Amino acid sequence: PLRRAAATGPRRPLLLSTPIFYANGPPHIGHLYSALLADALLRHRRLRAAGPARLCTGTDEHGLKIQQAAAAAGTSPAELCERVSGLFRQALTRADVAYTDFTRTSEPRHQRAVRHFWGALRDRGVLYKGSYEGWYCTSEESFLRESQLAERTDAQGRPCKVSLETGHEVYWTKEENYMFRLSAFRDSLQNWLRDNPRAIFPDPFYQCVLHWLDEDLPDLSVSRERNRLQWGIPVPGDPTQTIYVWVDALVNYLSVVGYPESHGAWWPSVHHVVGKDILKFHALYWPALLLAAGLEPPERILVHSHWTVRGQKMSKSLGNVVDPSVCVGQYGVDGFRYFLLRQGVPERDCDYYDEKVVKLVNSELADALGGLLNRSTARSINPSNTYPCFSEHCFPKLLDFREAKGMGRACAEDYELVAAVASLPSQVDTYFEGFQIYKALECIAQCVRQTNSFFQRHKPWKLDRRDAVEQLWLDTILHVTLECLRVYGTLLQPVVPHTADQLLSRLGVGPGERGLSGLTFLARYDGKPCPFEGRQLGPHTGILFHRLGKS
Numbered sequence: 001p002l003r004r005a006a007a008t009g010p011r012r013p014l015l016l017s018t019p020i021f022y023a024n025g026p027p028h029i030g031h032l033y034s035a036l037l038a039d040a041l042l043r044h045r046r047l048r049a050a051g052p053a054r055l056c057t058g059t060d061e062h063g064l065k066i067q068q069a070a071a072a073a074g075t076s077p078a079e080l081c082e083r084v085s086g087l088f089r090q091a092l093t094r095a096d097v098a099y100t101d102f103t104r105t106s107e108p109r110h111q112r113a114v115r116h117f118w119g120a121l122r123d124r125g126v127l128y129k130g131s132y133e134g135w136y137c138t139s140e141e142s143f144l145r146e147s148q149l150a151e152r153t154d155a156q157g158r159p160c161k162v163s164l165e166t167g168h169e170v171y172w173t174k175e176e177n178y179m180f181r182l183s184a185f186r187d188s189l190q191n192w193l194r195d196n197p198r199a200i201f202p203d204p205f206y207q208c209v210l211h212w213l214d215e216d217l218p219d220l221s222v223s224r225e226r227n228r229l230q231w232g233i234p235v236p237g238d239p240t241q242t243i244y245v246w247v248d249a250l251v252n253y254l255s256v257v258g259y260p261e262s263h264g265a266w267w268p269s270v271h272h273v274v275g276k277d278i279l280k281f282h283a284l285y286w287p288a289l290l291l292a293a294g295l296e297p298p299e300r301i302l303v304h305s306h307w308t309v310r311g312q313k314m315s316k317s318l319g320n321v322v323d324p325s326v327c328v329g330q331y332g333v334d335g336f337r338y339f340l341l342r343q344g345v346p347e348r349d350c351d352y353y354d355e356k357v358v359k360l361v362n363s364e365l366a367d368a369l370g371g372l373l374n375r376s377t378a379r380s381i382n383p384s385n386t387y388p389c390f391s392e393h394c395f396p397k398l399l400d401f402r403e404a405k406g407m408g409r410a411c412a413e414d415y416e417l418v419a420a421v422a423s424l425p426s427q428v429d430t431y432f433e434g435f436q437i438y439k440a441l442e443c444i445a446q447c448v449r450q451t452n453s454f455f456q457r458h459k460p461w462k463l464d465r466r467d468a469v470e471q472l473w474l475d476t477i478l479h480v481t482l483e484c485l486r487v488y489g490t491l492l493q494p495v496v497p498h499t500a501d502q503l504l505s506r507l508g509v510g511p512g513e514r515g516l517s518g519l520t521f522l523a524r525y526d527g528k529p530c531p532f533e534g535r536q537l538g539p540h541t542g543i544l545f546h547r548l549g550k551s
Contacts, residue, residue, distance in 0.1 A: 012053035016042050016268045019278060020058040020103060020252050023084040024069040027091040028314060029352060030275065030307050032324040033340050033343045037304060038273040039097045043494035044432045047516040054266070056256045057092065058103030059085040062232040063141050063245035066223070070231075077231040081106060091324050096333050096497060102241050103252045113255035114234050114248050118259075120293040122236075123223075126181045132221045132539055133174035138161045138337065141245045142281075143221060144170055165277065170442075172251055178223040178241060185288040186217050192287060192297055200283050201435050202347045205276065205303040209283045220285060222247050250286045253298070268296040276305050302435045304346040322352060330354075331548060334496035335361045342441045343493050358548045365499065368448045369488065370544035372455065373503055376481040377537060381461055387508060387532040388475035390524035395476050397525055413457065414480075417450045421484050422521050428491050429516070441495065446490055451484040479533070482507055483522045486532070490519055499545055505538045 018034045021027065035057060042055045049413040061081040070080040085104055092099060095466040103110055121127050144163055149170060154160045161170050190213050193199060193206070200206040226234065232242040251259070257266040268290075274282045279301075287297035307314070309320040327336045339357045342364070344350050375381070382388065394409040424447055431440035455477070463474040488502035493514065505512055509532070523530045 012269050013052040013054075013266050014050075015253075015257060015266045016045075016053065016055045017256075017270065017272050018055075018057040018255055019272075019282075020060040020105065020249055021088055022063075022065065023059040023061045023081045024066050024087075025316075026084065026087045027324055029322045029324050029327065029340065030314070031088070032091060032095055032097075033304065033307060033344055034273055034275060035092055035097045035099070036340055037344070037346075037435075039099070039303070040437055040494040041271070041273070041302075041432065041435075042098060043497065044382070044429075044516075046430070047490075047493060049515060049517050054100040055098060055258075056101040056103060056136045056253070057088075057090055057097070057099045058252060058256075059105070060066055060099070060245070060249040061085065061104055061106045061253075062248050063127050064229050064231075065141060067229065067231040068138065080452055094328055094333070095324055095337065101256045103256050104180050105248055105252060107160075110252060110255040111233050113259045114233050114243060114251045116260045117251045117254065117289075117293055118236055118243060118247075121180065124292060124294065125223065126184070126292040126541065128181070129176065130179045130219075131174070132177045132179065133172070135161060135170040136173040137166070137168050137170045139163070139166060139168035143173075148486070175228065176224070176227045176513040177221045177244075178221045178235065178238075180220040180289065180292070182220045182285070182288055183217050185291055186213055188291050189213055189287060190285065192291075198300065199297070200279075200301045200303065202303065204347055205279055205283070205301075208279065212280065212284055243498050246281050246285065247289065250281065250289065253478060254295075268298055271300045271302055272298055273304070277302050279303055302346070304344065305349045307344075308349055308351045311351055322360070327357075331357055331361060332545075334499045335365065335545070335548065338365055338441070338496050341437050342445075343438065346435060347439055361545070362547050364445050364448070365496070365545040366543075366547040368445070368452055369485075369499075369503075372448065372452050372481065373485055373506060373544050375455065376478055376485065377506060377540070382478055382537075385537050387530075387535045387537060388478045389472075389533055390479040390522070390530065391472040391476045392524065392527070394473045395480070395525065397527070409458075409476070411457075413450075414454055417447075417454050417478070417484070418522060418525060419449050420450060421487055424487060425491060425516065425519050425521075432494075437495070440491075444491055447484065448488060451481060454484075455481055479524070479530075480522065481532075482532075487519065487521050490514055490516065502544060506541065506544075508538045509534050510531065 016038045018038050021031050038055055042053055045053045066077050070077040096252050128261050136143050149161045150164045152162045200209055222244045223235050227242050229242045233248055235241040254263055257263045272282055283301050290297050314321050396408045427443050428440040458477050460474050460477045463470045465471045486507050489500045493500040
């Protein structure tokens with residue numbers, strides 16, 4: 001029988017996870033993208049006050065690849081992992097990723113959980129010892145089938161086989177290992193996916209996993225001979241074998257929530273954010289291993305694609321690996337966060353180059369959003385530095401925008417703006433729930449453009465404030481603009497937290513007024529009181545977002 005989590009309901013706990021990153025080299029923007037997606041989802045959930053949430057990340061520190069990388073660097077695996085793990089912590093912290101847990105697979109608490117998990121598999125009869133041979137890719141830490149290989153020539157011009165996916169060389173390996181009866185779980189996995197069509201998202205990746213389940217599903221090697229791989233967790237009761245690095249790594253999602261004793265408070269209310277290159281491990285092997293151990297699969301697996309650089313795959317040999325710390329230094333924390341989350345589309349690979357970052361960030365953060373805040377709060381146009389009053393006479397409520405003519409100062413486009421911003425929070429919420437953060441940001445950017453057009457259309461700087469009628473309309477224009485900015489600042493908090501904080505502080509929005517669950521827009525248009533009307537704005541803290549120069 002499956003062990004079910006006790007916590008259910010709308011305020012149930014949720015664990016968000018990134019992959020734990022392999023500690024054989026420093027972080028690149030692909031790692032940061034995974035982390036930012038999970039971070040934005042966490043922040044959005046907290047703003048909705050939807051229940052307890054955690055974000056776990058960390059480093060995967062065992063395996064042949066690390067053993068070899070350490071030897072090549074003239075250091076020990078433990079020293080290499082200590083250094084690289086520190087680089088990942090530093091990169092995530094610098095990018096303002098609000099992780100709550102950082103797991104290292106070299107930690108005793110994790111190793112204890114792995115040994116217990118292995119024991120559960122063994123006790124349930126899903127492991128057996130057998131001879132295994134096949135093409136092994138050290139870089140991917142996995143055996144590959146012939147269909148996953150291509151013929152190439154090596155640096156010396158000799159023919160060799162490489163992984164079709166990564167281009168890394170593979171080697172024929174024959175050894176005695178423990179095997180996992182993966183083939184026995186085909187029906188269980190198919191039933192799980194058919195009962196949970198949103199378990200793997202976006203849909204192309206869900207369909208991909210269903211396709212894999214219709215193909216041959218050979219049993220899985222889950223250990224390596226100890227004489228080949230010393231840097232890993234020994235198989236309990238068999239010192240000649242080391243637990244396969246992927247089994248070890250996947251258990252981090254359990255060890256972080258207290259497996260084997262206290263995981264039930266969180267599991268299986270878990271959303272894994274993973275790159276498409278590790279889809280098979282997370283969507284096929286991991287759910288099968290969980291079912292075999294008597295646990296439920298994770299609630300959702302959210303999959304994203306890769307980043308290329310000027311159309312080319314990132315690789316050390318090409319020298320085009322992008323260091324996220326350099327990017328954060330160039331474009332600012334919020335600038336780079338915004339670029340990756342605005343441009344990253346989970347279903348397809350996305351391309352990075354410096355000019356693209358500069359153009360997007362300048363256009364949407366510095367000019368459109370920052371410029372709008374600056375113009376609508378300038379002393380020349382708002383000398384009292386207050387949240388101005390709204391006039392129903394100037395902007396009467398209408399059921400049909402076409403009736404706008406002759407009914408006040410507002411025109412049909414103004415009513416379209418109000419309708420667009422009023423529906424924006426629910427749109428953004430839907431897109432976050434659907435793992436389409438880029439679409440949420442697209443909607444916000446479109447509304448920011450509409451608000452700039454509104455401001456430009458009515459030219460409040462030309463209105464004569466000595467005329468009482470003109471003053472009413474001027475105040476109404478500013479009130480509508482500030483209300484729009486307040487909504488944008490609130491909705492942008494998960495993506496650009498520092499910029500959103502500065503914007504909301506400038507508008508005089510207090511810390512307790514920034515949640516999504518109670519977010520209202522233009523209450524006075526609906527005849528309700530607005531708590532911000534007449535309030536002093538916050539202090540001017542300078543330009544919201546400085547324009548970036550050419551790199």
